[in-house]
Amino acid sequence: MASFQWHPDEQPPQIESHSKAKLEVLRAYLRRYFERLTMDPRREELKLDLVDGFAGGGTFQDHHKVLSGSPLLMLEEARAAEDRINRGRRKPLKMNCKFYFIDKEKSHTDHLRKVLTERDYEIDDKIISVQTGLFKDKVKNVIQSIRRRQPRAGRAIFLLDQTGFSQVELELVHYIFNELATAEVMLTFAADALINHLAETPKMIKMVKPIDLSESDIHEIIRNRNSHGGRALIQRTLCDHILNVTQASYYTPFFLRPRQSRRALWFIHLSKHPTARDVMIQQHWDIQNRFEHYGTGGFDMLGWDALKESETLPLFHFGKLDEEEMQRQLLDSLPEKLFRLAEEEPVNVDAIHHHFANQTAARFADLDKTILQLVQEGEFDILGPDGKARSKSVRILRSKDRVRLPSNPLLPGLPRRW
Ligand SMILES: C[S@@+](CC[C@H](N)C(=O)[O-])C[C@H]1O[C@@H](n2cnc3c(N)ncnc32)[C@H](O)[C@@H]1O
Structure with missing residues (x-):
């Protein structure tokens, strides 16, 4: 990878183009x-x-224009947010x-210092600190400084x-998560490059040490990579591995596909x-539409739960039609999953969100909408925090509401949707 x-x-x-798409996600994310x-x-x-932590030199050329790299983009968005928010306050x-x-x-941080100075940013360590060195050697002090400030x-x-x-x-x-529980991490990861280059050689085993892949993981990936549907399986294994090692509770993968190499890069939150x-x-x-995903948006998205062969799955573009298809899928598959979750005792809405977050392209609002529809149809009941049943026509779920199996199924004797 260049x-x-x-x-x-x-x-x-x-x-x-893939770096541009990545910066676009970053900008949109910071704004929100x-x-x-x-x-x-x-x-x-x-x-x-x-x-x-991997800041680069601050700017790029985009044909004949100059484009802000990630450090400038962070500064610009913080400033723009302050202006925007204070307009109506x-x-x-x-x-x-x-x-x-x-x-x-050093030549990268020198370039960065230059472009910051040209834009009148002061590099005084109070607001902006530019440091030359390996991220791993700097992170401890950075975290200490964050803790002092907050x-x-x-x-x-x-x-x-x-x-x-x-x-x-x-x-x-x-x-990072251990030290700062509310931190968020956005990580690029050249998944396809890893999958393609993996070999059981001492050099490769040394190379993948930072990502904690064991020799048996490597063996497994190599075994699967040319098999039918193997790539999707590997992607899932890798996602799970990243979650396990980092101990993050939630991840959202963006798949960026560089035009030149057709090798997928992940931008993982x-x-x-x-x-x-x-x-x-x-x-x-x-x-x-900027990213390629496979699946229907329900509980079988590539990168969320990709046990199917990717070639046979439709592309998912997060558009209007995808949204309708996803709602249909959720309505089909959520009842059974929710039934299992609430089988023993009522389960609260926060826990439901947590349980499904890494498996679907649905926003929590989409999950809530499906649950409310199922409640209306008599497949589940909602209990308020006081333990009393809420009306079946309730329109908004609160995080402490609990979902339970219906005390009076509407049509006894008829099989449930599942
Ligand atoms: C993809 S570029 C960063 C681009 C930048 N994020 C942007 O979008 O404007 C990656 C940078 O990480 C730097 N780098 C590589 N390994 C590093 C490490 N271990 N610690 C800190 N920086 C590193 C490289 O010198 C390079 O400038």
Whole structure:
């Protein structure tokens, strides 16, 4: 995989289409993140730390135009959010962000310093810190600094935009979540490059050490990669592996397919809290069509639960028709899954969201809509937090509501939908 090069005396590198798509997701995500966190009009300050651990040189060329790279994009979005939010406010909200930009190459950080200075940003370590070195050597101090600034919330976004698949030790992501429970991590991972190049050689075994693949994992991947449907199986195994090692609770994968190589790259959002996951999945619906997914949006999406052979699955584009198909799929498959979940005792809405989040392209609102329809049709009941049954025509689910099997099935004796 080609890597970008920056030098302060030279033009920035030409951007490729998949990197552009990635930056588009990042921008859209940050925009929504800021919106979500500043909805409360009484809030006076938003503290957030943004860490770009593989920052690059700050700009790209997009044919004849200059395009902002991830560090500039973070700064621009924070500033734009402050302007946008304060337009309609009586009490102004202060965006108190700190930015850490790290890259191992001095010529890259030199270029970055140059473009920041040209745009009048001050690199004073108070708001913007540019550091040359390996991310793994810098992360501890960065986390300490975040904790000093935000002893309680520790709210932070980490962008780990590596080239390839082995520059980010997955254990480090685990470490970040351990230290900062509300952190979110966006990680690029060249999944197809890994799958294609994997070999049982000592060199390769050493190379995949940062991602904690054991020799038997490697053997399994090699065995499956040429088999019928094997690639989808491997993708799923890898996703599960990343979740396991990082100990993230939620992940949302974006699949970016570089035109030149046709090899899929993943841009994975990892977090420990459900709201972050829902904000991320919304991006798929907002951006539409830029990413390739297979499946019907229900519980069988590639990257969510891809046990089927990808060639036979339809492409999913997060468009209107996909949404209708997904709702149909959810209505078909959710009853049985929900039945199993609520079989022993009523299960609350938060737990349902948590349980299904990594398996589907549905937003929580889509899941709620399906559950409400099932309630109306008498397949489940809803209990309020006080334990009393809510009306069947209820239109909004609250997070502490609980779903239980119906006390009076509407048509006794008839088989359920499942
Ligand atoms: C894909 S580029 C980053 C592009 C940037 N995120 C953007 O979109 O504008 C990856 C960068 O990571 C840097 N890098 C590679 N390994 C690193 C490591 N272990 N620690 C820190 N930086 C690293 C490379 O020098 C390169 O500049």
